[in-house]
Amino acid sequence: MTRRFRLGLIVNPLAGMGGRVGLKGTDGRAEEALKLGARPSSNDRAVRALKRLAASHPSLTIVAAHGAMGQDAANETRFLAELTTVSPGAVTTASDTVAAAREMHSRNVDLILFSGGDGTARDVFEAVGDDVPMLGIPAGVKMQSGVFATSPEIAGEIVAALAAMPDRAKVTYRASEVMDVDEDLLRQDAISPRLYGYARVPHFPLRLQNAKARQHALDEAAVSAAARRLAAGMDRDCLYAVGAGRTAKRVIEALGEKGTLLGTDLVENGKIVARDANEKMILERASERPLKLIVGVVGGHGYVLGRGNQELSPDVIRRAGRDNITIIASQEKLMALPDKRLLVETGDGALDRELAGYWRVVVGPTDEMVMKMVAA
Amino acid sequence: MGKKSSDSVKLRNFHSASWDEPVVMQLGVPGRRGQVFAKPDAEVVKKAGKPDSLIPRELARTTLPKLPEMTEPEVQRHYLHLSQETQGMVNISLFGTCTMKYNARVSETVAQRPFVAEVHPLQPDDTMQGILEILHEFDLGLRELSGMDQFVFQAGGGADAAYTNCVVTRAYHKSLGELGRRNEVITSIQAHPCNAATAAAAGFKVITLNLEENGYPSTEALKAAVSGRTAALFINNPDDMGIYNPNIKEWVRIVHEAGGLCFYDHANFNGVMGKIRARELGFDACMFMLHKTFGAPKGGGGPAVGAYGCTAALAPFLPKPVVVKEKDKYRLDYGMKQSAGKVREFFGNVPQVIKAYAWLCAMGGDGIDEASDISVLANNYMDKKLSKIRGLAMSNPDIRKHRLEMTRWSLGPMKTDTGVGTVEVANRMADYGVDPYWMSHEPWVVPEPFTPEAGEMYSKEDLDYWMAVIAKVSEEAYAEPELVKSAPHNQPIRQIKGDWLDDPEKWAMTWRAYLRKHGSKSGTAEKTAPSHAAE
Numbered sequence: 040m041t042r043r044f045r046l047g048l049i050v051n052p053l054a055g056m057g058g059r060v061g062l063k064g065t066d067g068r069a070e071e072a073l074k075l076g077a078r079p080s081s082n083d084r085a086v087r088a089l090k091r092l093a094a095s096h097p098s099l100t101i102v103a104a105h106g107a108m109g110q111d112a113a114n115e116t117r118f119l120a121e122l123t124t125v126s127p128g129a130v131t132t133a134s135d136t137v138a139a140a141r142e143m144h145s146r147n148v149d150l151i152l153f154s155g156g157d158g159t160a161r162d163v164f165e166a167v168g169d170d171v172p173m174l175g176i177p178a179g180v181k182m183q184s185g186v187f188a189t190s191p192e193i194a195g196e197i198v199a200a201l202a203a204m205p206d207r208a209k210v211t212y213r214a215s216e217v218m219d220v221d222e223d224l225l226r227q228d229a230i231s232p233r234l235y236g237y238a239r240v241p242h243f244p245l246r247l248q249n250a251k252a253r254q255h256a257l258d259e260a261a262v263s264a265a266a267r268r269l270a271a272g273m274d275r276d277c278l279y280a281v282g283a284g285r286t287a288k289r290v291i292e293a294l295g296e297k298g299t300l301l302g303t304d305l306v307e308n309g310k311i312v313a314r315d316a317n318e319k320m321i322l323e324r325a326s327e328r329p330l331k332l333i334v335g336v337v338g339g340h341g342y343v344l345g346r347g348n349q350e351l352s353p354d355v356i357r358r359a360g361r362d363n364i365t366i367i368a369s370q371e372k373l374m375a376l377p378d379k380r381l382l383v384e385t386g387d388g389a390l391d392r393e394l395a396g397y398w399r400v401v402v403g404p405t406d407e408m409v410m411k412m413v414a415a
Numbered sequence: 416m417g418k419k420s421s422d423s424v425k426l427r428n429f430h431s432a433s434w435d436e437p438v439v440m441q442l443g444v445p446g447r448r449g450q451v452f453a454k455p456d457a458e459v460v461k462k463a464g465k466p467d468s469l470i471p472r473e474l475a476r477t478t479l480p481k482l483p484e485m486t487e488p489e490v491q492r493h494y495l496h497l498s499q500e501t502q503g504m505v506n507i508s509l510f511g512t513c514t515m516k517y518n519a520r521v522s523e524t525v526a527q528r529p530f531v532a533e534v535h536p537l538q539p540d541d542t543m544q545g546i547l548e549i550l551h552e553f554d555l556g557l558r559e560l561s562g563m564d565q566f567v568f569q570a571g572g573g574a575d576a577a578y579t580n581c582v583v584t585r586a587y588h589k590s591l592g593e594l595g596r597r598n599e600v601i602t603s604i605q606a607h608p609c610n611a612a613t614a615a616a617a618g619f620k621v622i623t624l625n626l627e628e629n630g631y632p633s634t635e636a637l638k639a640a641v642s643g644r645t646a647a648l649f650i651n652n653p654d655d656m657g658i659y660n661p662n663i664k665e666w667v668r669i670v671h672e673a674g675g676l677c678f679y680d681h682a683n684f685n686g687v688m689g690k691i692r693a694r695e696l697g698f699d700a701c702m703f704m705l706h707k708t709f710g711a712p713k714g715g716g717g718p719a720v721g722a723y724g725c726t727a728a729l730a731p732f733l734p735k736p737v738v739v740k741e742k743d744k745y746r747l748d749y750g751m752k753q754s755a756g757k758v759r760e761f762f763g764n765v766p767q768v769i770k771a772y773a774w775l776c777a778m779g780g781d782g783i784d785e786a787s788d789i790s791v792l793a794n795n796y797m798d799k800k801l802s803k804i805r806g807l808a809m810s811n812p813d814i815r816k817h818r819l820e821m822t823r824w825s826l827g828p829m830k831t832d833t834g835v836g837t838v839e840v841a842n843r844m845a846d847y848g849v850d851p852y853w854m855s856h857e858p859w860v861v862p863e864p865f866t867p868e869a870g871e872m873y874s875k876e877d878l879d880y881w882m883a884v885i886a887k888v889s890e891e892a893y894a895e896p897e898l899v900k901s902a903p904h905n906q907p908i909r910q911i912k913g914d915w916l917d918d919p920e921k922w923a924m925t926w927r928a929y930l931r932k933h934g935s936k937s938g939t940a941e942k943t944a945p946s947h948a949a950e
Contacts, residue, residue, distance in 0.1 A: 408622075409625060
């Protein structure tokens with residue numbers, strides 16, 4: 040018998056306030072947001088999730104951050120909370136989130152449930168990486184990371200289902216992107232999002248969704264096989280730039296190498312010749328031989344080029360040419376995209392328009408899916 | 416509908432029988448027999464030999480089979496109990512994409528007559544002229560409905576017919592010397608999944624088109640997929656969501672211009688039967704499922720029939736034999752030199768073809784036309800009523816056109832509001848005596864899907880009852896979600912834990928495998944047998 044389920048709870052009380060007052064995020068701007076009349080809502084959202092959880096698990100053990108960072112929500116829903124030792128000030132900061140998440144890690148929680156947006160996800164991820172699974176209650180302005188439940192209630196459901204599982208070794212997890220944009224740049228309408236890594240997120244462990252979990256395993260197997268096929272089919276004396284992200288890196292793994300998860304690696308004749316390459320390195324090497332790109336679909340919004348892989352600059356993309364770009368993704372990921380479309384935003388509008396149109400995305404060893412790509 | 420829809424219909428207080436019935440292998444007592452026969456007289460033995468000696472030695476088993484030893488009434492009782500624990504398949508079953516139809520007793524009776532039941536497929540053609548005549552006549556009927564030039568009934572189901580198309584496609588391109596180059600099959604994400612699956616099994620690369628704003632893939636997407644590598648387009652229309660692609664003629668033209676073939680999977684024929692023909696749309700081949708559209712029983716992976724038809728240009732590549740009529744005689748032609756071979760033994764599940772032929776004769780051309788109208792009308796009636804039930808959302812709500820014979824619905828809003836999703840609703844509906852609905856093929860393109868299909872045979876009262884049940888379950892989900900989540904409550908078995916299905920250490924297709932994986936002591940097995948898998 041597995042020991043009792045322990046839940047970590049972090050509420051970012053300031054999350055989500057910037058959106059309604061046009062601030063595009065609240066990172067470091069909380070006081071301004073409050074002055075503009077923003078109302079905190081992330082605590083209410085956490086309460087909604089916990090209410091759903093309380094329906095089936097009223098006596099669950101919760102390790103909560105102090106005060107507005109979790110304790111309040113737990114009290115309101117009558118959970119008995121163990122508290123972390125971090126005492127945040129009147130205005131909470133990112134370092135409070137990091138410290139609370141670290142402590143929860145050392146106190147062996149099975150899952151960190153947080154209420155916030157991409158910034159909060161990034162802070163929790165910074166603290167625990169993929170050592171501790173996490174799940175987001177959607178409460179932020181920016182939510183491009185793949186770690187959020189579709190509603191606070193669903194987040195509560197997922198935790199309830201996890202807590203009810205007799206054998207936690209059976210839970211399926213997926214590696215989901217933690218994405219965040221630099222809010223200062225976003226405010227100037229220059230989007231510069233980054234992929235910070237892959238968090239461990241419970242994959243719909245609801246017992247009644249076994250069918251979906253099975254599909255997930257099949258899709259994962261298909262995309263791995265596709266990566267092996269791509270690796271085996273690499274042309275000699277070509278330079279392959281293999282972009283960031285877990286899926287594209289499977290091609291590198293299939294070569295028996297270890298790639299850079301968050302950057303572009305260069306491959307020639309089956310060997311990595313440069314890791315985490317920048318634009319200049321790519322163009323220099325490409326002056327001697329034909330250049331081909333292998334990229335994944337980064338982020339929950341369907342970005343293929345321009346997000347998370349800026350080293351694949353307009354010049355690099357033009358050097359390779361559209362016919363020499365291969366996109367690889369699982370079918371499941373493609374089907375989960377909003378509007379089922381891929382997005383491109385290279386910073387070069389003319390190039391974006393050239394790249395827009397229909398692409399054949401590799402989803403399995405002998406399977407492709409035709410997807411529409413639009414300029415973001 | 417001012418009042419709650421469940422108010423106007425009285426819901427039945429259904430409860431299924433629960434016998435707590437063990438697996439048959441756990442029953443019986445050594446020595447019990449169903450029938451005990453008298454020993455033969457000495458004189459008989461003298462003339463004919465001992466009964467054992469009548470079995471050739473190579474065929475005689477050396478150890479006794481490990482079967483449960485039971486009396487005949489015990490066996491009858493066991494299977495009666497099992498049948499009572501099901502809903503019997505004559506309830507209201509709006510199992511979309513499968514086109515559930517009543518299997519008329521008269522057709523069953525015809526198929527049980529000796530001229531069908533006692534025929535062996537290897538007996539000489541001239542001793543089964545009647546059977547061959549029916550196959551031929553039915554072929555002519557399907558030609559009328561499709562415009563194709565020849566049908567074969569060898570395929571044992573819809574997927575087998577799609578596979579037939581793969582082998583015919585291969586043989587066709589091979590005959591042109593282009594098979595090596597043409598290795599891609601194009602299909603859509605909402606075509607029947609057997610299209611992609613059989614194409615992959617036949618060695619083709621599969622290019623899948625995604626749905627766009629109108630609910631079907633754009634012609635631009637098709638153009639991006641078509642090339643000199645295109646072997647064929649495999650497509651359903653209407654698709655798996657009841658949406659008709661009006662550009663289909665142009666699609667066929669584009670694929671033909673690239674040198675590919677076009678296959679029309681008629682899994683969803685009910686909404687268009689008698690209205691359009693594969694031939695006029697330009698298709699080279701099509702497939703009908705006799706166990707869906709043509710009123711023959713579903714085989715559950717067994718005796719179904721996928722009737723595959725094609726144009727004269729492809730006919731030489733059909734699996735053999737085909738039935739041919741010469742003057743007044745019928746014969747099975749095995750002589751086709753370019754034939755793709757066989758997809759299954761003999762020439763089809765003849766009893767099923769005969770039931771479908773009986774259905775076709777009973778319906779007639781006008782009847783088929785009217786049945787199609789009714790099935791579309793019934794679905795539009797349901798669309799109107801279902802759209803008023805809380806928590807339900809129609810897929811592609813912005814499309815102004817009507818769906819044809821079925822509509823893909825989503826319980827996404829209900830799931831978000833209450834935590835109750837499509838599996839729970841289906842379980843709960845069974846508590847009111849209706850069969851669980853079909854959700855969706857994978858992948859799900861809308862969250863928490865379900866796909867009801869009324870067809871032409873359910874009455875308005877049946878449809879009203881079904882919708883009253885789902886309206887009631889919606890009320891329950893919003894008022895008392897745990898009641899729905901813990902359903903079914905009125906069935907012999909509650910929720911099944913599906914984790915065994917994923918675990919090779921636990922799953923068992925035979926009793927022997929079950930004992931091996933779960934302990935061979937009969938006492939242990941009895942306590943954990945799958946029939947008790949209820950929570």
